[in-house]
Amino acid sequence: MASMKIICPNGHLGFAPLKPGSFALGVAAGPDFIAADSGSDDIGPVPLGSDTCASPRAWQEHDLEVMLLAARRSGVPMIIGSAGDTGTNSRVDMYVAIIRELAERHGLAPFRLGWFYSEVDREFVRARIRSGSAVKGLDARDDLDESELDATDRIVAMAGVHPYMKLLAEGCDVIIGGRSSDSAIFAAAAMHRGFPEAQAYFLGKALECASFCAEPYGAKETVMGEITRDHVDVTAMAPEQRCTVASVAGHAMYERSNPFHEFVAGGMLDMTDCHYEQLAEKTTRVTGMRFVPAQEFRVKLEGSGKVGERFVGMAGIRDPYTIANVDAVIEWARQQTRERFGPDGWELHYNVFGRNGVMGDMEPLKDRPGHELCVVVQGVAPTVEMAEEVTMTGTRQLFYARLPDVKGTAGGVSFVLDEVLRASPAYRWTVNHTMAVDDPLALFPTHSAMVGEEVMA
Numbered sequence: 001m002a003s004m005k006i007i008c009p010n011g012h013l014g015f016a017p018l019k020p021g022s023f024a025l026g027v028a029a030g031p032d033f034i035a036a037d038s039g040s041d042d043i044g045p046v047p048l049g050s051d052t053c054a055s056p057r058a059w060q061e062h063d064l065e066v067m068l069l070a071a072r073r074s075g076v077p078m079i080i081g082s083a084g085d086t087g088t089n090s091r092v093d094m095y096v097a098i099i100r101e102l103a104e105r106h107g108l109a110p111f112r113l114g115w116f117y118s119e120v121d122r123e124f125v126r127a128r129i130r131s132g133s134a135v136k137g138l139d140a141r142d143d144l145d146e147s148e149l150d151a152t153d154r155i156v157a158m159a160g161v162h163p164y165m166k167l168l169a170e171g172c173d174v175i176i177g178g179r180s181s182d183s184a185i186f187a188a189a190a191m192h193r194g195f196p197e198a199q200a201y202f203l204g205k206a207l208e209c210a211s212f213c214a215e216p217y218g219a220k221e222t223v224m225g226e227i228t229r230d231h232v233d234v235t236a237m238a239p240e241q242r243c244t245v246a247s248v249a250g251h252a253m254y255e256r257s258n259p260f261h262e263f264v265a266g267g268m269l270d271m272t273d274c275h276y277e278q279l280a281e282k283t284t285r286v287t288g289m290r291f292v293p294a295q296e297f298r299v300k301l302e303g304s305g306k307v308g309e310r311f312v313g314m315a316g317i318r319d320p321y322t323i324a325n326v327d328a329v330i331e332w333a334r335q336q337t338r339e340r341f342g343p344d345g346w347e348l349h350y351n352v353f354g355r356n357g358v359m360g361d362m363e364p365l366k367d368r369p370g371h372e373l374c375v376v377v378q379g380v381a382p383t384v385e386m387a388e389e390v391t392m393t394g395t396r397q398l399f400y401a402r403l404p405d406v407k408g409t410a411g412g413v414s415f416v417l418d419e420v421l422r423a424s425p426a427y428r429w430t431v432n433h434t435m436a437v438d439d440p441l442a443l444f445p446t447h448s449a450m451v452g453e454e455v456m457a
Contacts, residue, residue, distance in 0.1 A: 001032075002228060003226050003228045004033075004189075004190060004193050004226070005029065005030065005031040005224055005226045005227075006032065006035055006189060006203065006207060006225050006227075007023075007026035007027070007033075007034055007223070007224045008035055008036055008037075008186070008208070008210045008223055008224075009034075009063070009066075009067065009210060009220070009221075010036045010063055010220050011036075011037065011209030011210040011211070011219070011220070012038065012039070012040050012209075013036040013038035013060065013064070013080060014038055014053070014055040014059045014063055014084070015040075015054070015055050015059070015085075016055075016219065016220055017059050017062045017220065018062075018063050019218075019220050019221050019238070021238070022221040022222040022236075022238040022239075022241075023066060023067075025239075026222035026224055027074060029224055029237070031076060032076055033079060033186075033189045034074075034076060034077075034079075035078065035079040035081075035185055035189060035207075036063070036067065036079075036080055036185075036210070037080075037081045037082055037180070037208055038080055038081060038083050038085065038095075039083070039084075039085050039087050039179060039182075040082070040085065041429075043085060045304035045427040045430075046304070046424050046425070046426075046427045047085050048088065048154055048302065048303075048304040049153045049304030049305060049306055049425075049427035050306075050424065050427065051086075051154060053084050053086075053091065054085045060084065060098070061102075064080070064095065064102065067080075068099060068103075068108075069102075071173070071174065072111060072173075077168065077172070077173055077174070077189070078173070078175070079164060079174075079175045079177070079186075079188070080175065081164075081177040081180035081182070081184070081185035082177065082179050082180050082182075083176050083177065083178065086156060087156055087177065087178040088154060088156060088178070088179070089118075089178070092116070092117055092118075092178050095115075096115050096176050099451065100113070103451045108451075108452040111451055112171055112172045112173050112174075112448055112449070112450055112451070113172065113173070113174045113175075113176070113450075114167035114170065114175045114447065114448040115175065115176040115177070115178075115447055115448070116163040116167065116444045116445060116446040117445050118156045118157050118159055118177075118178025118180070118443065118444060119155065119156055119157075120301060121155075122149055122150075122155060125149060125155065125301070126146060129145070129146060129149070135301065135433045135434070136433055136434050137432065138300070138432045139257075144433045148430050148431070149303075149430075151305040151430050152303040152305045153303075153306055153427070154304055156178065156179035156301070156302050156303075157299045157300070158180060158181050158265065158300040158301070159177060159178060159179065159180040159181065159265065160180075160181055160264050160265030160266055161187050161188035161200075161264075161266075162440040162444070163178075163441060163444040164180075164185065164189070165188050165191060165192050166441065166446055167446055168188065169192065170448055172448055179302065181264045181265065182208035182209075183201050183203075183205045183208055183264060183269070184201075184204060184264055184265070185204065185208070186200075186207050186208065186225070187200040187264075195227050195228075195229060196291070197291040198289045198290050198291040199227050199230070199231070199289060200227065201262065201264060201289070201291060202232050202252075202269060202271065202274075202286060202289040203225045203227045203232045205251075205262050205269060206223075206225055206232060206248060206252065207223060207225045207234070209251065210222065211223050211238065211241060212251055213234060213243060213247055213248050213252075214242060214243050214244075214247050215242060215244055215247040216241065218238060218240065222237040222238070223235065223236055223243065224237060230287060231285050231286060232285070232286045232289075233283050233284070233285050233286075234248050234283065234286070235280075235283040236282045241282070242281060242282045243282060243283055244278060244284060245277070245278050248276060248284040248286065249274070249276045252274065252286075253271075259271075260274075265297065265300070265440060266297055267293045268291070268292045268294070270289070270290040270292055271289055272290075273288040273289075273290070274286055274287070274289050296436055297436065297438070297440060298434040298436050298437070299434060299435055299440075301432075301433050301434065301435055302431060303430045303431025303432075304429060306425055306426070306427050307347070307425075308347070308380040308382050308425065308426055309381060309382070309383060309384045309386075309387040309426070310379065310380050310387055310422075310425055311378075311379050311391035311421060311422055311423060312378055312379075312420060312423045313376075313377040313391050313394065313395030313396075313415075313417075313420040313421075314375070314416040315374070315375045315395055315398050315399070315413045315414065315415055315416070316373070316374055316375075316414045317329075317372060317373040317374075317414075318372045319413075321403065321405065321406070321412065322401075322412030322413065323369055323371075323373055326355070326369070326373060326375070328401070328403060329401040329412075332397060333377075333393070333395070333397035333401065336393055337390060337393045337394050340389075341381075341389075345381070346380065346381040346386065346390045347378075347380040347381070347390075347426075348379055348380075348390065348394040349377070349378040349379075350375055350376070350377055351375070351376040351378075352373055352374075352375050353373065353374040353375075354370035354373035354374060355369035355370070355373055357374070357376070374416075375398060375413075377391060377394050377398075377420075378391070379394050379420070380426045388422070396415075398413045399413045401413075
């Protein structure tokens with residue numbers, strides 16, 4: 001092929017529904033593939049650890065249905081990566097079941113459905129650690145040890161292009177992937193059709209978040225990427241959007257410590273010498289990308305472990321004196337909790353919105369709080385009952401805080417709700433590491449089956 005087109009309608013399938021207008025325009029442009037990523041660790045460690053989704057199933061079914069019907073009508077493959085936010089085995093099975101249900105509901109002609117899994121057993125990782133093969137930490141983490149592994153409830157490995165290319169080579173028309181590198185979902189389709197790694201991975205980097213690479217900002221709109229052996233063209237499908245030099249280059253630098261390097265299983269996309277050209281009003285062309293193969297094949301692992309049960313309380317503060325002394329008020333509540341529950345075995349976390357609730361200690365204006373504050377209290381403890389009481393204590397005692405110049409008994413804090421609210425259990429990231437493997441497919445078992453009705457003669 002001289003060139004190949006892929007459309008991406010949603011940068012996180014299911015997180016909010018795709019926009020059908022721009023998707024229809026993308027389908028009309030005649031893509032060779034329809035693909036989307038469905039996962040992110042931006043949602044935090046809870047969905048992975050608890051093996052749940054961060055979004056309603058109805059939204060995920062909506063996008064899968066729209067994409068599947070368009071793909072089968074057009075006769076082009078459809079690829080979904082990191083199923084159900086996290087790409088765990090149960091989320092892959094859920095998406096596979098949805099595809100089967102949709103095929104039956106719409107009476108679709110037979111097609112081959114492929115899928116792969118990404119979960120990794122803790123004992124497999126333990127064996128690698130004990131064999132002397134270091135599971136290396138990312139982002140200044142120490143190498144993984146067995147105590148941190150024991151604190152982990154669930155681990156997924158991040159697939160590269162390899163399981164997707166295997167399933168494409170087997171003739172799969174629809175692929176549901178476990179946890180995957182965002183760019184690999186798209187790069188696999190391009191590499192399957194014979195395009196170079198550098199251009200393929202840049203195509204994936206540009207398309208992974210759909211219309212995030214376009215301007216003006218508009219989420220869940222469709223974007224099309226066209227690849228040749230020399231360049232990648234990125235075009236916005238929404239009538240009001242454009243892919244500009246600034247928007248495409250800006251997205252290429254998005255979400256990385258080094259703005260020019262994108263690491264994937266098996267190597268690195270180097271964008272240092274990329275050249276961006278405004279080819280047309282809605283299209284930017286990119287050249288100059290390079291791919292640097294890795295000397296050792298390593299796969300990223302993500303793991304999450306449960307901390308405890310969690311409740312949330314909320315308090316509002318309007319009194320200027322209480323605002324000026326909000327840290328002392330919070331410390332009073334903490335001390336009351338210590339007196340009730342002892343020094344450890346529980347956690348209280350306070351976010352003070354109106355001062356530094358979003359950025360915490362990085363907030364440059366935290367010495368200039370607003371005229372009113374909202375204090376969000378998160379209490380964590382081993383049991384539901386204890387977590388509720390810890391949170392109740394840590395919230396209500398804000399009202400009773402004793403400050404030096406307070407004479408009255410009315411308190412300087414109000415409550416949004418008298419009760420505290422049960423939240424999802426608290427989890428933390430325990431694994432953000434890479435592990436060496438000899439076979440790129442070793443952690444990603446693939447499966448396929450025919451789906452749909454036989455067309456009656």
